[in-house]
Amino acid sequence: MRARFAWLWLALSPGCDRPDPVPPATEQPAFAPGVVLAVDGIGIEGSDLEPLEEALAEIYPDYTLPHLRRLALTNVHLPRAVVHSRFEDPRRESRAQADRALASLADYQGPGAEPDWTDFDGERSQQEGGWQDLGIELWSAARGQPVGAWVGPFDLIGRWTLVRVDAIEGEGARARVRLSRVDFRYLPATTVPRDIDRLIDRSKLTILSPEWEDYVPESWKYRMQGEGS
Secondary structure (H helix, E strand, O other), X not given: OXXXXXXXXXXXXXXXXXXXXXXXXXXXXXXXXXXXXXXXXXXXXXXXXXXXXXXXXXXXXXXXXXXXHHHHHHXXXXXXXXXXXXXXXXXHHXXXXXXXXXXXXXXXXXXXXXXXXXXXXXXXXEEEEOHHHHOHHHHHHHOOOOEOOEEEXXXXXXXXXXXXXXXXXXXXXXXXXXXXXXXXXXXXXXOXXXXXXXXXXXXXXEEOOHHHHHHOOHHHHHHOEOOOO
């Protein structure tokens, strides 16, 4: 069985518009040790994939490490780096908003403690379910968090997210999480999955570690050759 997550990360809802994507920088920066891939100058460390690899391994225990890494790359880490490179300033602004909100929420810990939400810029919602319901990104990040505490911000595709886990039932791949969340989006509200696909097709992937050549599918190497390819 071939696992597909079909852009589970993209739960779009109305919000304020953000600027259009800007072309990535043409100069390749120097990268820190541990960076194995780069997308238009945005580095991806091998260790960045480990939490998602572990979650995927619980869902698909028969999959090999190379297969798990390909899933983590193509469903989360490569699209996230593409969006990061094209919306760097709005992304930085959204991170600052999330940090300020987290500091304000420090006094409101526990399921019954609710602030005056009119003071917050983010989009508030509640969710419950397993990885299919929450998306592999959010589920894998939330299931290991303490119950009742606001934590984050988590770097999800196109947004920074604060999470309060209200309850967890089950373990491993069967874990179900009930949570409250506040999203600080930096993608335009009108973004749809095909818009991300277009950005991926215009982005340049650089493989910095020879070992990772085998972890990137050939189809993604072909499509991520840069503008005009």
